[in-house]
Amino acid sequence: MGMSHAAAIGEGAAEGNRRPLILHLSSDYLDPIRPPPITDAVVRLVDRMTDHPQIVVSLQRVIDPRRIAWRDFGDFEGRRLIVYRYFAPPFGIGMAACQFVVARRIGRFLAAEGLRPDIVHSHRFTFEGIAGWLLARRFRAALFCSMRGEVERKVFRSKPTYRPLFRRIARDAARIFHVSAWYRRDFERHTGVDRQKTDFLPNIVFNPTPSIAPVAPRPVIVSPMSLRAIDKKGLPELIAAFAGAGDRLAGVSLEVIGEGPGEAVARIRSLIAAHGLEGRVLLRDFMPHAALLDHLRGALAMALPSHQETFGMVYPEALFAGTPILHTLGSGIDGYLDGLDVGVGVRPGNVSDIAAGLVRLVEDNAAYRARIAAAAGILYDRLAPERTIARYRAAVAEAVSRNGVASDR
Numbered sequence: 001m002g003m004s005h006a007a008a009i010g011e012g013a014a015e016g017n018r019r020p021l022i023l024h025l026s027s028d029y030l031d032p033i034r035p036p037p038i039t040d041a042v043v044r045l046v047d048r049m050t051d052h053p054q055i056v057v058s059l060q061r062v063i064d065p066r067r068i069a070w071r072d073f074g075d076f077e078g079r080r081l082i083v084y085r086y087f088a089p090p091f092g093i094g095m096a097a098c099q100f101v102v103a104r105r106i107g108r109f110l111a112a113e114g115l116r117p118d119i120v121h122s123h124r125f126t127f128e129g130i131a132g133w134l135l136a137r138r139f140r141a142a143l144f145c146s147m148r149g150e151v152e153r154k155v156f157r158s159k160p161t162y163r164p165l166f167r168r169i170a171r172d173a174a175r176i177f178h179v180s181a182w183y184r185r186d187f188e189r190h191t192g193v194d195r196q197k198t199d200f201l202p203n204i205v206f207n208p209t210p211s212i213a214p215v216a217p218r219p220v221i222v223s224p225m226s227l228r229a230i231d232k233k234g235l236p237e238l239i240a241a242f243a244g245a246g247d248r249l250a251g252v253s254l255e256v257i258g259e260g261p262g263e264a265v266a267r268i269r270s271l272i273a274a275h276g277l278e279g280r281v282l283l284r285d286f287m288p289h290a291a292l293l294d295h296l297r298g299a300l301a302m303a304l305p306s307h308q309e310t311f312g313m314v315y316p317e318a319l320f321a322g323t324p325i326l327h328t329l330g331s332g333i334d335g336y337l338d339g340l341d342v343g344v345g346v347r348p349g350n351v352s353d354i355a356a357g358l359v360r361l362v363e364d365n366a367a368y369r370a371r372i373a374a375a376a377g378i379l380y381d382r383l384a385p386e387r388t389i390a391r392y393r394a395a396v397a398e399a400v401s402r403n404g405v406a407s408d409r
């Protein structure tokens with residue numbers, strides 16, 4: 001555990017070179033009391049910025065006002081961590097009013113603690129993006145927003161009356177980070193954001209390498225996922241496509257890797273039996289992350305035809321393991337692979353597309369693996385944590401400089 005945030009801020013101020021204080025707002029933060037499953041994508045970013053004082057407010061929406069809670073963990077793993085359960089009705093009803101309450105509560109906490117953030121980073125543009133905008137205005141901080149395609153697309157479609165507010169937030173933001181590269185054009189169309197202040201912010205994975213050596217694969221296609229979300233991950237269509245490919249996938253098996261409730265496991269087994277694929281589609285239990293990365297390396301392909309996937313960390317993990325991927329267009333990693341032929345993009349839910357894609361990945365596997373090896377440097381530049389964090393640090397420094405909040409706070 002590092003020095004307290006108050007000490008860190010005070011030490012920098014005494015030196016006349018105070019490090020910028022970053023306030024993170026996230027509804028997808030893996031905090032100590034968050035029920036599973038939840039991604040650790042935001043944690044991985046925060047972990048790499050601990051040389052800056054940081055405050056994380058992990059937001060959890062509750063629909064029962066009696067469950068509202070505010071829990072301050074103090075200095076926790078190099079950051080000040082707050083878990084805030086706030087009330088909001090489902091379906092985004094009263095979104096702006098609820099986020100106003102969130103901003104007011106967080107603002108009171110910051111004022112009481114004598115904390116003035118230099119950067120407010122909302123890790124979604126909609127929902128807590130509203131609270132982030134209000135807090136940035138209150139404290140004259142630079143506003144960063146992450147754009148996550150799945151939730152942003154739903155809100156832009158279902159809440160057209162909010163678009164003027166979102167256009168103003170986009171105008172006022174110092175930086176917009178596209179986690180979902182596939183939604184960039186639609187986001188720009190809805191908000192009119194200046195592309196010059198946008199950048200990509202891929203989720204951080206642990207196995208990037210600037211050099212990828214092809215290996216001889218096993219005759220297996222792998223599909224890692226949470227079994228709690230098999231419809232979102234496109235597993236029913238994947239199994240149907242594997243069956244539909246018939247003899248062109250002879251000798252190849254499909255492994256579904258993950259854990260989930262008993263009813264999900266039973267449903268998967270039923271799908272396997274319905275397509276007559278017993279012995280060819282195998283259901284494997286959860287693997288520790290390091291073991292999964294090693295397992296990916298020796299697979300023919302990784303197939304995950306998800307619906308509305310924000311990013312999908314397993315896609316770059318497979319590519320850095322040298323394994324070609326099947327992914328969906330307009331979802332997941334789509335937009336990060338432009339100009340590279342390292343996998344097959346399919347239309348979501350289209351069984352014939354998926355079947356043809358599986359066949360291509362198997363029949364042209366050596367060529368795909370060679371192209372991944374040749375593109376290793378480009379993949380590294382686009383997706384390696386070192387590159388991502390360097391861009392993020394540069395954005396922090398530029399925003400603080402432009403905002404004129406360096407040493408006088």
